Amino acid sequence: MNPLTCFTLSTTDHIAHLVLSRPEAMNTMHPTFWRELDEVLTHIHKAGDARVLVISSSGKHFSAGMALETFSGAIAMDDQSPEGRAAIFDMLADMQATFTKLETLRIPVIAAIQGGCIGGAVDMVTACCLRYATADAFFCIQEINIGMVADVGTLQRLPKLVPLAVVKELAYTGRRLSAARALGYGLVNEVFDSTEALLAGALLCAKEIASKPPVAIWGTKQAIHYTRDHSVDDALKQMGWLQGAIWSNQHVREAVTAMKEKRAGEFASLSPLQSFKEIGL
Numbered sequence: 001m002n003p004l005t006c007f008t009l010s011t012t013d014h015i016a017h018l019v020l021s022r023p024e025a026m027n028t029m030h031p032t033f034w035r036e037l038d039e040v041l042t043h044i045h046k047a048g049d050a051r052v053l054v055i056s057s058s059g060k061h062f063s064a065g066m067a068l069e070t071f072s073g074a075i076a077m078d079d080q081s082p083e084g085r086a087a088i089f090d091m092l093a094d095m096q097a098t099f100t101k102l103e104t105l106r107i108p109v110i111a112a113i114q115g116g117c118i119g120g121a122v123d124m125v126t127a128c129c130l131r132y133a134t135a136d137a138f139f140c141i142q143e144i145n146i147g148m149v150a151d152v153g154t155l156q157r158l159p160k161l162v163p164l165a166v167v168k169e170l171a172y173t174g175r176r177l178s179a180a181r182a183l184g185y186g187l188v189n190e191v192f193d194s195t196e197a198l199l200a201g202a203l204l205c206a207k208e209i210a211s212k213p214p215v216a217i218w219g220t221k222q223a224i225h226y227t228r229d230h231s232v233d234d235a236l237k238q239m240g241w242l243q244g245a246i247w248s249n250q251h252v253r254e255a256v257t258a259m260k261e262k263r264a265g266e267f268a269s270l271s272p273l274q275s276f277k278e279i280g281l
Contacts, residue, residue, distance in 0.1 A: 001043045006033045009040055014210045014269070015203065016050035016107075023059020028067040029120045034098055041101040048270040051210040051217065053105065054202050055128065056112040065119025065142055092151055099153050102127040103225065106218050106270055108209055112202040113188070114195045118142045123150065126157035129221070132202045133188045134195055137179040145174035160228060162187050213251040213267040219243070 006027075008019045018040060020027040044050050057063060078084025102109050102124070111128040119142035125131050143150040150171065159167045162185040170177055182188045192198040209217060219242050227235040251267060258265035 001039055002036075004036050004040070006036050007040060011050050013207070014049060014051040015206045016044055016053045017203075018053060018055045020055075020057035020063055023057070023061075025067070026061045026064035026116070027057050027059065027121075028064050030067040033067075034095060038098045038101065041098070041105060044107070045101070045105050046273040046275075048106075048272040050107055051212075051214045051269065052107050052206040053109045054112060054206050055109065055124075056199055056202065057114070059115075061115035062111075062113045062117045062137070063121035063124070064116060065121050068146070095152050099123055099127045103157075106221075107214070108217060108221060110202050110206055112198050113137045114198060116140065119150070120152055122154045122158070123152040126161060127153055130205065131182075131188045132190050132192065132198055132205075133179040133182065134198050135179055135191050135193055137182075137188075137191075138176040139170070139182060139187070140176045141170045141174060143174075144171060158187075161185075211264055213248070213255065213265070214270045215246050215248070215268075216251060218270060219246045 004021075006020065006022055008021050010017050022028070044053060077088055079088075108130065109128040110130045110132065111125040112132050113125060114134040114137055116138060117125055117133075118140045122139055122141060125139075141150050141154055143154075149155070155167070155171060158170075162182075166177075166185055169175065177185075177187070179188060179191045183191050190201060192201055223235070223239055223242055226238050230238070254265050254267065
């Protein structure tokens, strides 16, 4: 993996910690941000050592979203021809795919959010499994305030997390959603008084997740996401296939024994992945 300029990444005790590290720019998202995030998520997904990913940021705000200069310089949004407008579709699909990697990552993802979570940052955190926030945090679907439709996941994922009328209010008005209201709606799991307490809480949850059998966590994430998008009957059938594929008497015995002996369980990490295209002949 190439050196990072927009993030720092560390892994300790099977917990990967990715930090947005451009506070002077309010951790805005420009092309390098997208490229590095995509590379990091691909690396974590393939390596198998990390059992949970925590995403936090530095500075006053989690992220102010897309860097506005991106669309006036680095990325051309050509609305002057059908060919140019068709290219917008493909460009957005590429950006959407990066945040979807958060959702399809083999491990749970926890977002620790302080200050503003604006525009593209809402797209990002709604693709995570859990969201923790500071009391001063707020969420804003900023796109409507700059004359466009939110297009990288917010309008697709947020309605599955909070009541539809709330999504419409935020998306139509561009109002800020406070951490307190977000907690009430279930968008965030817990609110903390300080950034330090926020990070400690997120890492504590990550530590608990990392103590479980990684393949059982993998299966649980698969089942929850499948259930979200399918009928109960279909999801029950999928659960049977899934459980049959990953069941381990050894893991169950070790988990029960570890509880009785009041110690951490010992479980194998997920297997490293290698792309078929990368395998030498």
